[in-house]
Amino acid sequence: MQMPEPDRDVLARRSEIVAALREIVPGEGVIADERGMKPYESDGLTAYRTLPMIVVLPETVEQVAAVLKYCHANGVKVVPRGSGTSLSGGALPLADGVLLGLGKFNRILDIDFDNRTVTAQPGVTNLGITTAVQHEGFYYAPDPSSQIACSIGGNVAENSGGVHCLKYGLTTNNILGLEIVTVEGEVMRLGGKHLDSEGYDLMGLLTGSEGLLAVVTEVTVRILKKPASLRALLLGFPTSEEAGACVAAIIGAGIIPGGMEMMDNPAINAAEDFVNAGYPRDAGALLIVELDGPEVEVDTLIDRVREIAEANGSTNLRVSESEEERNAFWAGRKAAFPAVGRISPDYMCMDGTIPRRQLPEILTRMTRMSEKYGLRVANVFHAGDGNLHPLILFDANQPGELDRAEAFGADILKACVELGGVLTGEHGVGVEKRDLMPEMFSEIDLNQQMRVKCAWDPKGLLNPGKVFPTLHRCAELGRMHVHRGQLPFPDIPRF
Amino acid sequence: MADTFKPETPEQVRDAIAWAVSEEAPLEIVARATKRAIGRPMQTANTLDLSGLSGIGLYEAEELICQAGPGTPLADIEAVLKAQNQRLAFEPMDLGVLLGGGEGRQSIAGVFACNLAGPRRIKDGAARDHLLGFTAVTGRGEIVKSGGRVVKNVTGYDLSKLVCGSWGTLAALTDLTFKVLPAPETETTVLLHGLDDAMAATAMIAAMGSAHDVSSAAHLPAGIAAGGVSGGATVLRVEGFAPSVVARVDALKSELARFGAGIATLDGEASRALWRDLRDARPLAEPRDRAVWKLSVAPTAGPEVMVAIRNAVPEAACFYDWAGGLVWLGVPPGGDAQAGIVRAAVDRVGGHATLIRAAPEVRASVDSFHPQPGPVAALAKRVKESFDPKGVLNPGRMTAGV
Numbered sequence: 059m060q061m062p063e064p065d066r067d068v069l070a071r072r073s074e075i076v077a078a079l080r081e082i083v084p085g086e087g088v089i090a091d092e093r094g095m096k097p098y099e100s101d102g103l104t105a106y107r108t109l110p111m112i113v114v115l116p117e118t119v120e121q122v123a124a125v126l127k128y129c130h131a132n133g134v135k136v137v138p139r140g141s142g143t144s145l146s147g148g149a150l151p152l153a154d155g156v157l158l159g160l161g162k163f164n165r166i167l168d169i170d171f172d173n174r175t176v177t178a179q180p181g182v183t184n185l186g187i188t189t190a191v192q193h194e195g196f197y198y199a200p201d202p203s204s205q206i207a208c209s210i211g212g213n214v215a216e217n218s219g220g221v222h223c224l225k226y227g228l229t230t231n232n233i234l235g236l237e238i239v240t241v242e243g244e245v246m247r248l249g250g251k252h253l254d255s256e257g258y259d260l261m262g263l264l265t266g267s268e269g270l271l272a273v274v275t276e277v278t279v280r281i282l283k284k285p286a287s288l289r290a291l292l293l294g295f296p297t298s299e300e301a302g303a304c305v306a307a308i309i310g311a312g313i314i315p316g317g318m319e320m321m322d323n324p325a326i327n328a329a330e331d332f333v334n335a336g337y338p339r340d341a342g343a344l345l346i347v348e349l350d351g352p353e354v355e356v357d358t359l360i361d362r363v364r365e366i367a368e369a370n371g372s373t374n375l376r377v378s379e380s381e382e383e384r385n386a387f388w389a390g391r392k393a394a395f396p397a398v399g400r401i402s403p404d405y406m407c408m409d410g411t412i413p414r415r416q417l418p419e420i421l422t423r424m425t426r427m428s429e430k431y432g433l434r435v436a437n438v439f440h441a442g443d444g445n446l447h448p449l450i451l452f453d454a455n456q457p458g459e460l461d462r463a464e465a466f467g468a469d470i471l472k473a474c475v476e477l478g479g480v481l482t483g484e485h486g487v488g489v490e491k492r493d494l495m496p497e498m499f500s501e502i503d504l505n506q507q508m509r510v511k512c513a514w515d516p517k518g519l520l521n522p523g524k525v526f527p528t529l530h531r532c533a534e535l536g537r538m539h540v541h542r543g544q545l546p547f548p549d550i551p552r553f
Numbered sequence: 554m555a556d557t558f559k560p561e562t563p564e565q566v567r568d569a570i571a572w573a574v575s576e577e578a579p580l581e582i583v584a585r586a587t588k589r590a591i592g593r594p595m596q597t598a599n600t601l602d603l604s605g606l607s608g609i610g611l612y613e614a615e616e617l618i619c620q621a622g623p624g625t626p627l628a629d630i631e632a633v634l635k636a637q638n639q640r641l642a643f644e645p646m647d648l649g650v651l652l653g654g655g656e657g658r659q660s661i662a663g664v665f666a667c668n669l670a671g672p673r674r675i676k677d678g679a680a681r682d683h684l685l686g687f688t689a690v691t692g693r694g695e696i697v698k699s700g701g702r703v704v705k706n707v708t709g710y711d712l713s714k715l716v717c718g719s720w721g722t723l724a725a726l727t728d729l730t731f732k733v734l735p736a737p738e739t740e741t742t743v744l745l746h747g748l749d750d751a752m753a754a755t756a757m758i759a760a761m762g763s764a765h766d767v768s769s770a771a772h773l774p775a776g777i778a779a780g781g782v783s784g785g786a787t788v789l790r791v792e793g794f795a796p797s798v799v800a801r802v803d804a805l806k807s808e809l810a811r812f813g814a815g816i817a818t819l820d821g822e823a824s825r826a827l828w829r830d831l832r833d834a835r836p837l838a839e840p841r842d843r844a845v846w847k848l849s850v851a852p853t854a855g856p857e858v859m860v861a862i863r864n865a866v867p868e869a870a871c872f873y874d875w876a877g878g879l880v881w882l883g884v885p886p887g888g889d890a891q892a893g894i895v896r897a898a899v900d901r902v903g904g905h906a907t908l909i910r911a912a913p914e915v916r917a918s919v920d921s922f923h924p925q926p927g928p929v930a931a932l933a934k935r936v937k938e939s940f941d942p943k944g945v946l947n948p949g950r951m952t953a954g955v
């Protein structure tokens with residue numbers, strides 16, 4: 059994986075830049091020694107590591123604005139970072155760049171139960187929002203598995219999802235307002251506590267932009283009242299075909315469960331070895347279907363789903379009768395990543411999406427790829443929306459295995475696109491899938507996206523080297539061939 | 554020479570736009586042309602009519618997706634979805650009621666390009682929350698696609714959000730893929746009679762903050778009737794599986810008893826008719842010359858904004874949707890349609906006011922869309938230029954000079 063060549067001129071000015079940044083962020087807010095910067099050298103995609111030129115940890119919006127203004131004026135690149143849990147390398151530092159950590163922005167600024175909103179600084183953790191409002195029975199719906207650690211600012215940058223987003227939506231569907239700072243150091247507010255945008259939906263554009271358009275310094279989210287009741291079904295099936303058909307039948311019956319997760323046989327066994335959740339080891343696929351809402355509704359739907367599962371060949375069927383049992387159903391799924399981590403020295407978590415009915419096909423292809431590359435794979439899916447998380451097992455200490463694992467992963471993602479899906483469902487493109495972008499988009503498509511980037515960051519200083527496989531100058535992208543007076547009047551029906 | 558191009562393929566759309574660029578001859582972009590009376594009147598000589606790109610290409614009920622050409626009538630899509638017990642959850646409003654020119658005629662591209670929604674917006678989101686992907690021709694005369702046909706997708710920028718609410722100023726849509734959802738088994742509306750605006754707001758906030766999954770909350774002040782319900786009613790919609798609706802309606806009634814209002818319920822078609830009228834702002838449709846504004850503010854701020862407006866404009870008529878956060882406001886015609894007063898009241902609490910209906914001469918001098926702070930407006934202008942550098946697509950429709 060190739061990153062942009064570090065700018066020697068900027069590196070030569072390093073001590074001058076450090077001094078200037080110390081003027082803006084005093085004390086320990088600027089880290090320039092190798093040991094101090096080490097913890098920031100990678101995010102959740104630990105296969106890639108780079109020591110940044112300087113780490114800056116501002117505490118106020120004014121400092122963020124001043125840092126950006128300085129970097130912009132002096133041609134210094136900036137990589138924003140929340141909690142560093144990105145699985146796609148979005149927060150991977152640049153050797154000639156400032157790593158702008160937002161961890162000190164950790165305060166909740168406003169809780170408004172009447173309007174059902176929370177306004178938080180970007181470094182507040184995803185779970186921190188729910189923790190702040192649960193005493194009144196409220197919660198924040200998007201729940202990435204990393205929620206104890208990942209920041210709400212990072213969630214906005216990645217448009218993160220979670221187990222419950224089938225019913226409650228992704229980050230983009232649950233935020234109302236942002237305060238942002240542009241690369242030029244301009245502070246702006248988008249949205250607020252009201253709905254819909256007054257002009258172009260810049261907040262929607264920013265969500266999922268992976269830190270390439272602006273730095274988020276404040277987020278207003280919508281909170282919801284906790285459902286009165288929650289129950290889950292644990293359903294074993296001989297094969298993933300039957301499990302897939304059951305998922306389709308549940309949705310076909312007009313039921314949108316709060317969560318609907320699937321695991322394949324290797325994942326079931328890894329989880330069972332790890333937490334003893336009571337999963338059927340011989341099942342080809344396991345479904346966890348969670349229903350939430352008023353008690354009568356949940357009880358009615360549990361019965362309906364049970365009937366659908368039986369009609370679709372479920373061989374193992376349990377319904378939670380207590381909170382304890384419901385949590386036990388989830389224990390294995392929630393521990394799936396560490397469980398796989400136990401049976402293999404290393405693993406890589408992929409994140410493609412497919413149209414749901416292609417599930418058997420992609421699994422067949424993955425089995426073939428697994429044989430080809432000589433590496434094992436275990437699968438957990440967000441079954442309701444076709445978002446796959448294949449976990450590729452490998453040993454980085456064996457020569458060539460990391461390369462093989464990466465090639466395997468790329469093949470899976472290409473297959474997702476071929477089957478009508480996409481490269482990434484929730485983890486982002488970052489550096490990991492950057493070079494696969496042309497599998498999904500033409501050059502024209504990518505150029506248009508880069509032009510949008512130019513509207514925000516004409517010098518290309520904010521998180522460059524991520525998302526787009528090739529870098530173009532904005533002037534070049536903006537150029538347009540105009541055939542002044544040369545095009546014939548179009549030959550199109552008219553009146 | 555005023556021409557209307559009516560392309561039948563995306564390539565023809567591209568040719569027409571490329572020609573417009575080469576001649577510097579801006580185009581008005583229409584699909585079924587039902588919303589021409591909104592926004593700044595334009596000076597375009599030629600029109601690009603997308604109604605020839607019409608039809609449902611793909612509908613997979615179990616995958617919860619549907620794909621259609623821009624000119625496809627919304628009514629056709631809704632009928633096909635209904636046959637499978639599905640719907641567009643965001644409940645797109647029909648502006649034909651306010652603007653005239655017939656109801657039930659709008660296109661799917663118009664629904665998304667104008668980011669329309671209805672009373673269910675507070676629970677299920679707006680059009681922008683349901684567009685999964687699109688193909689369009691930019692003002693550079695290039696066919697671009699963005700997004701995909703699956704719900705979980707963060708590959709590249711979410712340009713779907715940008716085209717929703719861009720009113721045809723960024724690109725001419727040639728294909729749309731959107732999310733559909735199951736329709737509820739049944740619905741019931743709980744009515745509270747006799748609350749004033751402030752009390753109604755409190756009741757709506759209590760309902761929305763309950764665990765009873767209320768999907769819409771509106772208030773009709775005295776004198777404003779809708780769907781057979783007379784004024785002075787606060788209405789709360791509960792939808793879903795039959796046993797659940799019954800239980801939630803009961804729970805809601807006892808929870809709201811403390812407001813001391815007379816409580817009644819409306820079921821099935823009566824409930825649907827009420828929400829259809831609220832969705833389309835029918836209570837303000839007459840008299841036809843009244844100017845109509847759509848205000849979006851925080852729910853608790855709705856009544857406060859109206860107090861300020863009524864102080865200056867005693868004839869103002871209104872009703873509230875979105876639990877108080879959407880104010881449909883009618884004011885006497887003429888002048889600046891009270892833009893100064895309305896926008897000052899909204900700016901005090903944060904939000905925006907859009908002029909939905911006014912005479913062309915009013916719309917020529919008053920910003921129909923809420924003016925944005927300088928830096929945001931400058932950024933929006935650069936975003937526009939990234940799609941349409943020569944300004945050939947609906948120039949000036951949203952903002953003068955953009």
Ligand SMILES: Cc1cc2nc3c(=O)[nH]c(=O)nc-3n(C[C@H](O)[C@H](O)[C@H](O)COP(=O)(O)OP(=O)(O)OC[C@H]3O[C@@H](n4cnc5c(N)ncnc54)[C@H](O)[C@@H]3O)c2cc1C
Pocket residue numbers: 101102137138139140141142143144145147148149160180201202203204207208209210211212213214215216217218219220221268269270272273274275395484485521
């Ligand atoms: C064990 C594990 C489980 C996970 N499960 C899920 C899951 O279920 N669903 C899911 O969607 N993701 C999941 N993730 C991925 C990750 O947690 C999310 O992408 C998360 O939103 C990243 O947040 P962060 O604060 O760690 O951001 P970082 O990793 O610090 O940064 C991520 C990106 O956001 C940018 N960024 C961060 N903060 C800001 C800001 N304030 N302004 C502008 N840009 C910013 C960075 O530049 C970078 O591009 C998981 C990760 C791990 C390690």
